[in-house]
Amino acid sequence: MRGTITATGILLVVLLAYAGSCIIRPFRDCWLCDGRGHHRSKRKSKLSRPCRWCKASGKRLRFGRRLWNRVRRVHRDAAAGARIAR
Amino acid sequence: MTTLPIEYDDERHVIEADKVGGAVDPADRRTTFADVVTRTDARRPIVPAALRNPDARRALVRWSAGYGGHTALYHLTRSPKYAAKVAVYAPRGAWRVSASVIWWAVGGRENFQLRQEAASKNDPHTWQQLDRRREKASAARWWVVGAGLVLLLAVVVGAGLAGMPPVGWYAAVVGLVLLAAHYGRPADRPIVDRVTTKAAFTKLTGEMVRAAVVALGIGVKEPGQITFPPPGIHKDGPGWLARFNLPGAIVATKVLESRDGLAAALRLPVDQVWPEVGPDHPGQVDLWVGYQPSSKMGQPRWALAGDTARTSIFEPQPFGTDARQRPVSTVLFERNVLIGGQPGSGKSYAARTLATIAALDPTCELKIAEFKGTGDFLDMAPLCSTYACGVDDEALSTGRDVIAWALAECERRGERIKRARERGEAPLGKVTPELAAKRGSGLHPVFILLDEVHELFLAYPDAADMAERVAKRGRALGIILVLATQIADRDSVPPNITRCVVTRWCLSVGGQVENDMILGTGAYKRGLTATVYQPGVDAGWGVITGNGKAGSVRSFFPDPKTAAAIVARAAQLRGQVIGEDVERVEARDMLADARAVLRPGEAGVPWAVLAERLAELAPDMYTGITADMVRESLARYGVDSMDVKVGRKNLKGARRTSLEAAQQRREIEAE
Numbered sequence: 190m191r192g193t194i195t196a197t198g199i200l201l202v203v204l205l206a207y208a209g210s211c212i213i214r215p216f217r218d219c220w221l222c223d224g225r226g227h228h229r230s231k232r233k234s235k236l237s238r239p240c241r242w243c244k245a246s247g248k249r250l251r252f253g254r255r256l257w258n259r260v261r262r263v264h265r266d267a268a269a270g271a272r273i274a275r
Numbered sequence: 276m277t278t279l280p281i282e283y284d285d286e287r288h289v290i291e292a293d294k295v296g297g298a299v300d301p302a303d304r305r306t307t308f309a310d311v312v313t314r315t316d317a318r319r320p321i322v323p324a325a326l327r328n329p330d331a332r333r334a335l336v337r338w339s340a341g342y343g344g345h346t347a348l349y350h351l352t353r354s355p356k357y358a359a360k361v362a363v364y365a366p367r368g369a370w371r372v373s374a375s376v377i378w379w380a381v382g383g384r385e386n387f388q389l390r391q392e393a394a395s396k397n398d399p400h401t402w403q404q405l406d407r408r409r410e411k412a413s414a415a416r417w418w419v420v421g422a423g424l425v426l427l428l429a430v431v432v433g434a435g436l437a438g439m440p441p442v443g444w445y446a447a448v449v450g451l452v453l454l455a456a457h458y459g460r461p462a463d464r465p466i467v468d469r470v471t472t473k474a475a476f477t478k479l480t481g482e483m484v485r486a487a488v489v490a491l492g493i494g495v496k497e498p499g500q501i502t503f504p505p506p507g508i509h510k511d512g513p514g515w516l517a518r519f520n521l522p523g524a525i526v527a528t529k530v531l532e533s534r535d536g537l538a539a540a541l542r543l544p545v546d547q548v549w550p551e552v553g554p555d556h557p558g559q560v561d562l563w564v565g566y567q568p569s570s571k572m573g574q575p576r577w578a579l580a581g582d583t584a585r586t587s588i589f590e591p592q593p594f595g596t597d598a599r600q601r602p603v604s605t606v607l608f609e610r611n612v613l614i615g616g617q618p619g620s621g622k623s624y625a626a627r628t629l630a631t632i633a634a635l636d637p638t639c640e641l642k643i644a645e646f647k648g649t650g651d652f653l654d655m656a657p658l659c660s661t662y663a664c665g666v667d668d669e670a671l672s673t674g675r676d677v678i679a680w681a682l683a684e685c686e687r688r689g690e691r692i693k694r695a696r697e698r699g700e701a702p703l704g705k706v707t708p709e710l711a712a713k714r715g716s717g718l719h720p721v722f723i724l725l726d727e728v729h730e731l732f733l734a735y736p737d738a739a740d741m742a743e744r745v746a747k748r749g750r751a752l753g754i755i756l757v758l759a760t761q762i763a764d765r766d767s768v769p770p771n772i773t774r775c776v777v778t779r780w781c782l783s784v785g786g787q788v789e790n791d792m793i794l795g796t797g798a799y800k801r802g803l804t805a806t807v808y809q810p811g812v813d814a815g816w817g818v819i820t821g822n823g824k825a826g827s828v829r830s831f832f833p834d835p836k837t838a839a840a841i842v843a844r845a846a847q848l849r850g851q852v853i854g855e856d857v858e859r860v861e862a863r864d865m866l867a868d869a870r871a872v873l874r875p876g877e878a879g880v881p882w883a884v885l886a887e888r889l890a891e892l893a894p895d896m897y898t899g900i901t902a903d904m905v906r907e908s909l910a911r912y913g914v915d916s917m918d919v920k921v922g923r924k925n926l927k928g929a930r931r932t933s934l935e936a937a938q939q940r941r942e943i944e945a946e
């Protein structure tokens with residue numbers, strides 16, 4: 190019982206922290222290029238090619254924020270649609 | 276000049292256009308040095324009006340003490356509840372404060388919306404740029420926060436080293452906790468409960484006044500038309516004073532007439548709203564609104580109730596207060612007063628305040644006659660040289676004797692004043708304070724009070740004539756006549772008397788007619804309306820004219836103990852009764868006297884001759900009587916003014932036949 194409560198508490202805190210980070214720092218470093226925006230080249234002389242995963246920015250939107258943006262867009266479109274329909 | 280040629284068939288008319296306008300205003304003049312040094316602009320007083328007089332200060336202190344005491348007890352009983360609330364709100368407040376400090380330090384609010392937008396659009400480049408800007412702003416802020424923390428630490432350590440007593444630490448902690456609770460409470464939920472349930476009237480605002488005046492419908496259309504000259508709305512005594520100008524030619528009396536409407540528009544009781552005509556021009560209103568209705572405000576202490584009070588009838592003495600609780604004073608010397616009001620209006624007490632002023636002047640003789648018979652002035656009887664009470668023949672004839680005495684005294688005093696003037700002691704031909712105080716001068720002030728005087732005038736019509744003469748002549752001679760009555764119509768109190776009396780104090784009356792009978796024709800229309808007072812509730816309130824600025828005055832109303840103390844003090848000041856009782860003058864019958872002075876063979880006498888002969892016949896009674904007075908007095912018996920032949924001329928006078936006819940009529944009526 191106590192374990193469940195503790196676990197729930199910890200989960201809640203972690204979730205809150207994640208939500209906070211989605212607001213305050215919505216971008217994280219790209220996993221593929223480690224936030225550099227381009228791939229490390231094999232040979233030193235050759236120019237490195239840009240990372241396509243993060244479109245060379247080195248940053249990716251957090252999953253939570255991506256989800257949230259999607260939800261909001263859907264909601265907004267629905268509201269706009271309803272307005273037009275009326 | 277414009278010419279307009281108009282062509283007709285064969286004629287030619289030249290019509291000249293009218294010349295319109297032209298400068299009528301004089302050119303503006305430059306301000307000269309003389310203008311500056313002769314400026315008489317009203318300066319604002321240094322001490323606020325609410326603190327200027329001792330009574331107002333006392334009232335303020337009393338109110339503050341009462342209010343403070345109540346508030347303290349109220350909160351003390353609720354302190355456990357407050358403690359519980361603080362326990363909840365303080366941690367919240369602490370969290371809120373620290374969070375907002377950190378949020379500020381990291382620059383959280385710096386272009387927050389823009390960054391969120393960038394995130395929503397999945398635009399990492401913009402976001403990074405914006406975030407770099409935030410970082411830049413934030414860098415300096417961390418230094419500030421750090422410095423603040425260091426300073427706080429330094430203060431705490433410093434206080435610790437300096438040996439702050441534990442009380443200090445507790446106080447600091449309590450202060451911090453309360454501060455935290457203040458920030459932690461919801462905006463609509465104060466920690467302490469309200470002391471007063473109803474939102475009491477606390478402040479008069481320009482908006483309120485403007486809205487109320489527009490609502491009156493007296494011609495003010497726009498709220499902006501009403502202007503407030505400096506100093507604007509301010510505290511004055513226990514209330515607020517708004518001085519404002521009405522637009523155009525709207526006069527202030529319009530507002531005064533609809534005082535009820537004004538009170539309704541302000542949502543206040545009528546006796547809390549006191550409009551007056553302002554000092555600068557007829558379109559200016561001084562609207563005073565009390566913190567409380569005057570019926571609930573009580574009255575400041577009467578200066579004459581003091582242990583060392585002593586008055587002089589030659590100096591202003593307070594006898595009442597105005598709506599703003601300021602004392603209203605009067606100089607009794609050279610003054611006759613008419614007090615009118617319906618039963619229950621507090622008439623006798625109003626008269627009593629004036630009698631008190633006279634009583635506390637140890638040189639002043641008192642003669643009081645009261646024709647109600649309830650002994651309102653019984654306690655003052657030992658101070659009076661003559662005192663009568665009742666509606667019986669004895670009291671009424673005493674009243675008449677008092678007036679007859681006063682008339683004869685006027686005659687005697689006239690002689691004395693003349694001699695004093697010759698000696699240079701009475702430069703203006705009237706009693707001076709020195710003469711009044713001089714023993715044996717025979718010119719000491721005399722205060723005559725006749726309450727319910729209409730009883731006397733109905734019983735003895737000639738008393739009214741004598742009273743009129745006393746009112747006219749006695750002023751300069753130190754004889755003060757105060758008449759109080761509940762009926763002031765022409766049959767009970769002849770208009771001649773009302774005309775002679777300058778100071779009129781009209782307490783609660785039933786209607787406009789009664790109001791104007793006491794205050795004079797047109798008083799009601801000018802806004803002097805004593806009809807607003809209700810008998811009993813507003814006892815003592817009245818409108819006074821002829822004593823400085825006309826307005827509302829409420830007479831002082833000492834409690835029985837204070838009244839007794841005042842009388843005791845007056846007795847002690849005097850030592851003995853001033854003056855002597857009146858001699859009982861035999862009642863004279865003017866019709867009989869007129870017939871007696873008619874010489875055999877005369878068909879009639881002109882009024883002037885009749886007046887002279889009457890004065891010879893009974894100097895005590897008729898000295899100073901004029902032809903007009905004789906005519907008016909005899910007209911009451913039905914003696915007409917007719918032509919009387921003197922030599923070859925015809926003069927107006929009384930004919931023997933009319934006198935005889937009047938006598939016969941009276942005899943028939945008596946049967």
Ligand SMILES: [Zn+2]
Pocket residue numbers: 219220221222223224225226227240241242243244245247248
């Ligand atoms: Zn990448």
